[in-house]
Amino acid sequence: MDEQVLRSLIKWPNVPDCFGWLALDRRGQWRMVDEFAQQNKLPGQVIQHIALNEFITRNYASDQLGRFFFQNGPQRVFISLAATPWIVRIIPSEQGQQLMTQCQTQMKPSAALSDENGSIYILGSIKQAIYQDLKTQQFEVEEHDSIGLLHDHDLDQFSELAQLREEACSFGGSWNWHGEQLPLDPIHSEELAKRFGFVKQPKP
Template structure:
């Protein structure tokens, strides 16, 4: 969380929250959703400005209700999630591939899930900012179990490292990561939000 954001929260503590205007899509892109997009259930416009994308990513957090938001100075902008709070990418590095979220934070994977539509989700420990419900200007960095939709561009890489068998319209098996065999288990997409404690479309 940026220091200037925390200072603005202390200076202007009672700015109304904003709902519906910002979304995270399935490819980890932040999207602005104006009144027309919201009224017509449209995805909204992809934010192209690099510095703004980085600012949103640095100030992305959640509250104890499972609502994810961008702390835009003193205003809390709640985010509509197309899939999950995190989107995972497999990124090459000198020390082997890394799993990173759309915010550039590392995922320590514990397994994977496959749903009825063929989507792959990575489960693991992710460090994130948690809002204090008593004092909204206080944020705590925590490492918690969460879930990230794997970007569709990385499905082939995942498949190359996996052994799967069909199981009731989904798949189960194992996935090799960093020399370890991690489980792949089936899940229905509707179960994700309850199991991993997030709200896809926060509202006031």
């Protein structure tokens, strides 16, 4: 969280929250959802401005209710999630492959899930900012178990790591990550938000 953002919260603690104007799509892109897009249920325009994208990712956080938001100075801009709070990529590094989110933070995986559409979700721990205290405007950065949708460009790469078995509506099995076999289990996409404690469409 930027220091200037934290200072603005102390100076202007009661700025109204904003809902419906910012979204995270399935490819990890931030989208601006204007009134026309909201009224017509459109995904909104991808934000191309590099500095704004970086500002959003540095100030991305969640509250105790599982709602994710962008702290824009003193204003909290709640984010509509197309899938999950994190979109994960498999990235090569000097230490081997890593899982990185849209915020360029590393996820340490513990398992994966597959849904009825063939999407893969990674479960694991990630450092994230969590809003703790309404009175003191306090954020805590801590390791937190969460879930991220694997970017569709990386599905083929994931399949090379997986050993699969057929399930009723999806598939399960295991996958190899740095020499360790991790579980891969089926899930229905509608179960994700409730099971993992996040809100896809925050409301006032």
